[in-house]
Amino acid sequence: MMGAVAVVASVSLGEGLKDPDGSLGPSWFRLPMMVLGAFVVDVVPRSVWRSRRRMRTFGSHAKSIIDEHWTRERIGLVVIGLVSFYVTYVSYRNLKNYLPLVYGKQTYDSLLHHVDRFIFLGHEPAVVLHQVLGGDVAAHVLAFVYLLFLPISPFSLIVYLVWSRNISYGYWYATAQCLAWALGTVSYYALPTLGPNFAFPFIYADLDSTGVSSLQDSLYWGRYDVLKSPLNTDSIQSVAGFASLHVGIILTLALVTQYTVRHLWLRVAMWVYFALTVLSTLYFGWHYVSDVVAGAAIAVVSVWLGALATGQRFDRHGRGSHPTTSTASVPVGDDQDDDWDDERHDHRDDHRDDHRDDHRGRGSGLGDSAATARA
Secondary structure, X not given: OHHHHHHHHHHHHOOOOOOOXXXXXXXXXXXXXXXXXXHHHHHHHHHHHHOOOOHHXXXXXXXXXXXXXXXXXXXXXXXXXXXXXXXXXXXXXXXXHOHHHHHOOOOOHHHHHHHHHHHOOOOOHHHXXXXXXXXXXXXXXXXXXXXXXXXXXXXXXHXXXXXXXXXXXXXXXXXXXXXXXXXXXHHHHHOOOOOHHHHOHHHHOOOOOOHHHHHXXXXXXXXXXXXXXXXXXXXXXOOOOOOOHHHHHHHHHHHHHHHHOOOHHHHHHHHHHHHHXXXXXXXXXXXXXXXXXXXXXXXXXXXXXXXHHOOEEEEOOOOEEEEOOOOOOOOOOHHHHHHHHHHHXXXXXXXXXXXXXXXXXXXXXXXXXXXXXXX
């Protein structure tokens, strides 16, 4: 859908589609390389570890890992997930680039700026943060946090596609992330803004120079080129405030992590990173408070719709979830609950049988061997 909208917009505006990351090579080369990279990262380290005492067995261990992990379902998930993400992201960047062609210099920054000052009782949110945190050390720390988003978005997708313990979790995260990019694009056109740093740059003039300030300068001049000569520049306009997709994408990741990852420290780390992301977007003036709220709403909707589309069921009033499938096939309607109930009953029956066999084995003095022989 995003790809079709981008093509229609491109034809209607007479503006060609651009590859935002063209320096990495054309898409026909980049996508296979991403798939190959995911494959190598998954197979090689584990093969090396398994054959660490006898490196001659590396080949047999690699084949074993490929057979057990890179099933047809897994390969399908990786290819579909990466292609869907790439098409969605490139379409998002191009539609974002067309904003000045549609709206010109019209924005609603004054409105959202007044809302910010109302929420903070007449004060500037960024100025309050600068006074509390300072403008030197905090600026560099929060710049690192903000820029970390750039690799985390695609890397987290690769992690879920390649290493998710349930295939449906990979589809869930890929679907939710694509939905977040799509809904964020809609929000840009619904309420076009630049963001406080671009609309009121004097507020941020006293901050230390960081990677974020360099990025903001680059985006400013990219927008200037598009406004000045949209048909004669290779620059891509990437300035848009409402809603915050930094917040939206990271909250999407935090929510899916909360529902699918067993390790508490990973879940806590994702929520800490989400909180720091919110702080950094306000500190550097990327977004208004309204943008943050809208980005969070986009994340919640994307995770919920992604769950419905990939066979996840929420329980405990949304505090937990469970998959109704372990493949790309999603049960429909009442079959979801029936399949989940059958799976739970089968698990309980297997556990009961194992317990009974183990008890009989101990009683006969043969332990697990007797149970195994009877099986």
